[in-house]
Amino acid sequence: MAVASTDYAVQKTVELSLRNRVLWAMLGTALLLMLCRALGILPEWLIRLPEWAIPPSDIWLDAAFSFVQNDLGLIHVTRFVAEGPLEFLLDATANLLYGKRRWPDLGPIPWTAIAAAAAVIGYYLGGWRMSLLAGGTFVWTALIGQWEIAMQTMSVLTVAAPIAFLTGLGLGILAWKYAWFDKAIKPVLSVLQTLPFFTYLLPAVIFFKVGPTAGAVATIVYAIPPMILMTTLGLKKVSTEVVEAGHMSGCTRWQMLTRVYIPTARTEILVGVNQVIMLCLAMVVLTAFIGMPGLGAKLLAMMGSFKLGRSFEIGVTIVLLAIMLDRLSKAWVVKQPEHFERGTPWWQRHIFLLFTIGAFAVFVALAQVIQVFSEIGRTQHFSRGKEIDGIIKAALDIDMVQATTEWLRWFLNVNVLIPFRNSMLWVPTPAFILLVVAFAYWLGGRRPALYATVFFTIVAFSGWWDRSVITLYTVISAVIMATLIGIPLGIFAARSEKWSRRILLACDTAQTFPSFIYLIPAIMLFGVNDVAVVFSILIFSMVPLTRYTIEGLRTVPPEMTEAADMSGASRRQKLLSVQLPLALPTMAVGFNQAIMFAFFMVIIAAFIGTQDLGQELQRTLAGTELGKNFVLGMNVSLMALTFDLTILSWAEKRKKALGLA
Amino acid sequence: MNDATPVIAAKNVWKLFGPQPEKYLAGMEPGRSFEDIRADGYIAGVKDVSISLTRGEMLVIMGLSGSGKSTLVRCFSRLHDITGGTVEVEGQNIMALTERELIDLRRSKMGMVFQSFGLLPHRTVLENVAFPLEMRGQDRHTRRERALEMIRLVGLDGREEYFPRELSGGQQQRVGIARSLAIEPDIWFLDEPFSALDPLIRREMQDEFLRLQGMLGKSIAFITHDFDEALRLADRIAIMRNGAVEQCDTPDKIVLNPATEYVFKFTEDIDKARVVRARGLMQPLNGASPEGAPVDGMATIQALARDLVNDPREVIPVAGQDGAVAGQMKRQAALDILLGTR
Numbered sequence A: 001m002a003v004a005s006t007d008y009a010v011q012k013t014v015e016l017s018l019r020n021r022v023l024w025a026m027l028g029t030a031l032l033l034m035l036c037r038a039l040g041i042l043p044e045w046l047i048r049l050p051e052w053a054i055p056p057s058d059i060w061l062d063a064a065f066s067f068v069q070n071d072l073g074l075i076h077v078t079r080f081v082a083e084g085p086l087e088f089l090l091d092a093t094a095n096l097l098y099g100k101r102r103w104p105d106l107g108p109i110p111w112t113a114i115a116a117a118a119a120v121i122g123y124y125l126g127g128w129r130m131s132l133l134a135g136g137t138f139v140w141t142a143l144i145g146q147w148e149i150a151m152q153t154m155s156v157l158t159v160a161a162p163i164a165f166l167t168g169l170g171l172g173i174l175a176w177k178y179a180w181f182d183k184a185i186k187p188v189l190s191v192l193q194t195l196p197f198f199t200y201l202l203p204a205v206i207f208f209k210v211g212p213t214a215g216a217v218a219t220i221v222y223a224i225p226p227m228i229l230m231t232t233l234g235l236k237k238v239s240t241e242v243v244e245a246g247h248m249s250g251c252t253r254w255q256m257l258t259r260v261y262i263p264t265a266r267t268e269i270l271v272g273v274n275q276v277i278m279l280c281l282a283m284v285v286l287t288a289f290i291g292m293p294g295l296g297a298k299l300l301a302m303m304g305s306f307k308l309g310r311s312f313e314i315g316v317t318i319v320l321l322a323i324m325l326d327r328l329s330k331a332w333v334v335k336q337p338e339h340f341e342r343g344t345p346w347w348q349r350h351i352f353l354l355f356t357i358g359a360f361a362v363f364v365a366l367a368q369v370i371q372v373f374s375e376i377g378r379t380q381h382f383s384r385g386k387e388i389d390g391i392i393k394a395a396l397d398i399d400m401v402q403a404t405t406e407w408l409r410w411f412l413n414v415n416v417l418i419p420f421r422n423s424m425l426w427v428p429t430p431a432f433i434l435l436v437v438a439f440a441y442w443l444g445g446r447r448p449a450l451y452a453t454v455f456f457t458i459v460a461f462s463g464w465w466d467r468s469v470i471t472l473y474t475v476i477s478a479v480i481m482a483t484l485i486g487i488p489l490g491i492f493a494a495r496s497e498k499w500s501r502r503i504l505l506a507c508d509t510a511q512t513f514p515s516f517i518y519l520i521p522a523i524m525l526f527g528v529n530d531v532a533v534v535f536s537i538l539i540f541s542m543v544p545l546t547r548y549t550i551e552g553l554r555t556v557p558p559e560m561t562e563a564a565d566m567s568g569a570s571r572r573q574k575l576l577s578v579q580l581p582l583a584l585p586t587m588a589v590g591f592n593q594a595i596m597f598a599f600f601m602v603i604i605a606a607f608i609g610t611q612d613l614g615q616e617l618q619r620t621l622a623g624t625e626l627g628k629n630f631v632l633g634m635n636v637s638l639m640a641l642t643f644d645l646t647i648l649s650w651a652e653k654r655k656k657a658l659g660l661a
Numbered sequence B: 001m002n003d004a005t006p007v008i009a010a011k012n013v014w015k016l017f018g019p020q021p022e023k024y025l026a027g028m029e030p031g032r033s034f035e036d037i038r039a040d041g042y043i044a045g046v047k048d049v050s051i052s053l054t055r056g057e058m059l060v061i062m063g064l065s066g067s068g069k070s071t072l073v074r075c076f077s078r079l080h081d082i083t084g085g086t087v088e089v090e091g092q093n094i095m096a097l098t099e100r101e102l103i104d105l106r107r108s109k110m111g112m113v114f115q116s117f118g119l120l121p122h123r124t125v126l127e128n129v130a131f132p133l134e135m136r137g138q139d140r141h142t143r144r145e146r147a148l149e150m151i152r153l154v155g156l157d158g159r160e161e162y163f164p165r166e167l168s169g170g171q172q173q174r175v176g177i178a179r180s181l182a183i184e185p186d187i188w189f190l191d192e193p194f195s196a197l198d199p200l201i202r203r204e205m206q207d208e209f210l211r212l213q214g215m216l217g218k219s220i221a222f223i224t225h226d227f228d229e230a231l232r233l234a235d236r237i238a239i240m241r242n243g244a245v246e247q248c249d250t251p252d253k254i255v256l257n258p259a260t261e262y263v264f265k266f267t268e269d270i271d272k273a274r275v276v277r278a279r280g281l282m283q284p285l286n287g288a289s290p291e292g293a294p295v296d297g298m299a300t301i302q303a304l305a306r307d308l309v310n311d312p313r314e315v316i317p318v319a320g321q322d323g324a325v326a327g328q329m330k331r332q333a334a335l336d337i338l339l340g341t342r
C-alpha cells in the first residue's frame, strides 16, 4: 500500500513536471517569436499567413451551398415547407394580430380584447400582480403607439413557439426512448448551445427567402435544443413506481406515454415551454438582421438614426413583453391543480375560461362602436419620443455627466482599449496560437489544448485573422471589465440574504431581456464607437458573472464557514481562504457564460460600428455572400468553443478535487 | 386448469442485472454464489427461486432491504423479464405472452400496491382509481360508479375530487389500494404497502387490509421487512436473502424449525408464543386417546397460556378445524415455547 502510494506520488510529480515543461516550451517559443518580431528579424510568413496559403474557402462553400440548393433540389423541399404550411400559419396570425390581408381576414383583433383576455389569464395564473403585468403590458404597447410592430413580432412568436415546442417535445421523446438517438444528438445539442445566434440565421437565409419565413425558421431552430433537453430530463425523472403502476393498470405503450409519462413530467416540460418562449422572443427580435419587420427592426432603425427617445420606448416595450412572458409561463409551471368539491357546477369549474372569453367578446363588441378600443390612430398615441430625446440629450449635456463620459471614453480608448488591441494585433500568428494553446493546456489540460490548436489554426487559415483577433480583443476587454465590476458586486450581495435575493432577481430579469436591449444605454452614454460596444458587452456579460458569484458563495456548505468562524477567521480571511476557493468552480461557469454572452453580443454590437467580424457578418447577412458569412460565423464559434471547453473542463476537474461534484 | 393449479408457479426463476444477463446465465457453471456472481459484474436480484402461490392464500415475502423481494414479485407480473426459469400464472407461461396478451392479463387479473403509492399526480383521487378501468376502455359512467364504490370501500368518501398531494400518506395509500382493486383482480401484489407510513397509521391500515381481505379473499403476494406485520398477515412466509428464498413455510414452522442458520438468526428474537399455534406442536394420535376437552388448533400458545399453566394433563388433545380431535400436544413442549427452554 505504501509502495503503491509513493508510486502514485512519483507518477504525479512526473506528470506535473512534464506538464510544466510543455508549458514552458510553448511560452518560450511564443516569446521567442515575439522577440524576433520586435527585432525585425521574423520572416513575413511567420507574422501572418501569406495570401497564397489561404484557401478560398468561402468560394468553395458558396459552390457547395449552391449545389445543395439548386442541384440537389433541396431548396424546393424547404421552399415548399416554408411557403406552404409555415407561411400559411404566419399569414393567419399576421391577419389576426395586425390585420395583414390574408386568410382568415378577420383581424386585426382589437387591442383592448387582447389586453383584457391577457389580464384574466394573468389573474388565473398569478393573482392581481400578474394580471396587472399582463394587461398593463398590452395597454402600454397600444398607448405608446407600437401596437402594430409589437404584433408583427408576436405573430411570428405565436407560430414559432408552438412549433418549436412540439418539435422539441417529439425529439426529446425520441431521445429518451432510443439510446442511440440520444447519443447521436447529445453532442449536436451541446455544440448548438455554444453557437452564436447568427449561425441560426445563416441556414434560414440560405434555404428560405429573407423575411418572416426565414426569421420564423431561425427562431424555431434556435428554441428547440433546450426543449429537447428538458423533455428527456422530465421523462427520465418519472419515478419507477409511477411507471410500474401504469404498466400494472394495463397501459399500452401509447397510453403509457400520453397518460403517464408526459403528464407526470409536467413541471420539466413547462420549464421547457418557458425557455422556448424566451428564446423565441430573443431570436425574433434579432431576426431584424435578416429583414424581419417588428420591434427589433424598428429598434435597429431608431438606434441607427440616433433617435434615443423612441429607442428607449421600444426598449421598454420589449422588456415588458419579455418580463410578462417569462413571469406568466413560470407562474404556469408552479401552478398546481386545485380540486373542486363534488357537485360544483360546470360553469364554476371553468370560471376563468368563461371570463377570458367573456372579456374578449365584450371588448370586441365595444371596439365595433368605439374606434379607440379597436385601434390607436397615428395621432392618438402617447409616445413622447422627441421629449425623451430632449431630456436624454440634455442630461448628457450637463457638464459633469458629459465630462465623466467623455473622460471615460477618452481614458478607455487611449490608455486601455487601443493599446491592448494594437498589441494583440502585433503578435505574430503562430505566437498567438501558441499563447492560446498554452492557456488552454494550463487551465483545461490536454484535450482543450488540442481543440484550441485545431480551432485557432482553422481560424488562421480562414483568411480573417485580423478581424478575428479584433473580435477576441473586444470580448476579452469587455469580460475583464465585467469581472472587475460583476464579481465584487456578487461578493457584496452574497453577504446578506436580502441583497442576494434582490440582485439574483435583477439578474434573472435581466437575463430574460433580448440582447438588443443592452445596446440602448451604451449608445445613450457613449454614442457610436468602440467604447459603447465594449460597454454593452460589459453589462450583458456582467449578469452571469454576478449571478454565479452569488450562487457559488451562497452554496458553500455551512459546516465549512462555521469551521472557519470557529478557527477565528476574520471576515476577509474567511472570504479569501474558505468561501472563494470553494465557490470558484461555480464562478467559473459564470465566467464561461460571460464569455459566451460576449461572443454573442459582439456580433449584435457590431451594428454600432466596429471593425471586427461582427460587422462583416452584418453586411453579408443581408446580402448573398453566404460562403463568406459561413466562414465568419465559424470563426466566432470556434473561438467561443475553445474557451467553453477549456473553462468547463477546469471547473469540472476543480469540482471533483473539492469533492463538490 | 383446476382449483388446485397454483395461481402463480415460479420454477427456478433467475433475474440477473448486468450487461448481458441471458448469455452470462447460460454459460454460468452451477453453484455459483451471490458473491461470485457479483464478482463477475452481475447482481442476482432473484437467484434460482421456486415458489408458488395457491388460490386464496396470502404469501408474505420477507427479507432485509436489497434481498430481492421487490424483484421477485415484479417477475411474477413480468414488470421484469426474467433471465431464466419459468413463471406460470394460472397455468400460462407468462414469458410466452405477447405484449397484447400481457396487457390483457394485467387489465383483468392483477393489481399492485406500491411502497410510495405510485399515484399519478395530475389526476384526482377518482381519476386515479378509475385509471385502470379507463385503460381498459370502460365507458365513463361505469368506471365512475366502480371507482366511487372502491373509494367508499377504502373509506375515502368525500375526497374523490382531491389531488394526491392534498392527501396524507395513509390516505394516499388508500387510493393506491382502491386503484389496485378497481378491476377486481384475482391476484394482488403489495410491495411494502405500509412501510412509508407512521407506526400508528400502519397498524390501522393493516387492520383495514385484513378487513378487506376477509371480504375479498384474494390470492396475495405481500412484501414486508417487518416481522410483526408478516406474522399478523401471513398464511405462509418466504424468507429471502441475496436473491434466494431461504425458507418458505407457515409461520409456526419457520419459528419452530428454521431451515438455515440465517432463518434461525432472523427469527431468534421473536416471541414464539405469539406465533406458534397449537396445531404447530401437534403430533399424531397413533391410537392414543388423550382425555379431556381439546384445545383449538388455531389458537396461539400465548392465547392458551393460562390454561396450559393450570392444566394437569401431560398430553393435551388438539382439535382440527372441524372441532374433532385431530392430534395431541405435549404440555411440556408448549410450556417450553411459552417460557423458553430450560
Ligand SMILES: Nc1ncnc2c1ncn2[C@@H]1O[C@H](COP(=O)(O)OP(=O)(O)O)[C@@H](O)[C@H]1O
Pocket: B017, B018, B043, B044, B045, B063, B064, B065, B066, B067, B068, B069, B070, B071, B072
Ligand atoms: N433495475 C435494476 N438494475 C440493477 N440492479 C437492480 C435493479 N433493481 C434491483 N436491483 C438490485 O437487485 C437487488 C434486489 O433489489 P430489490 O428487489 O429491490 O430488494 P428489496 O425489495 O428486497 O429491498 C438489489 O441489490 C438491487 O440493487
Ligand SMILES: [Mg+2]
Pocket: B069, B070, B071, B191, B192
Ligand atoms: Mg423493495
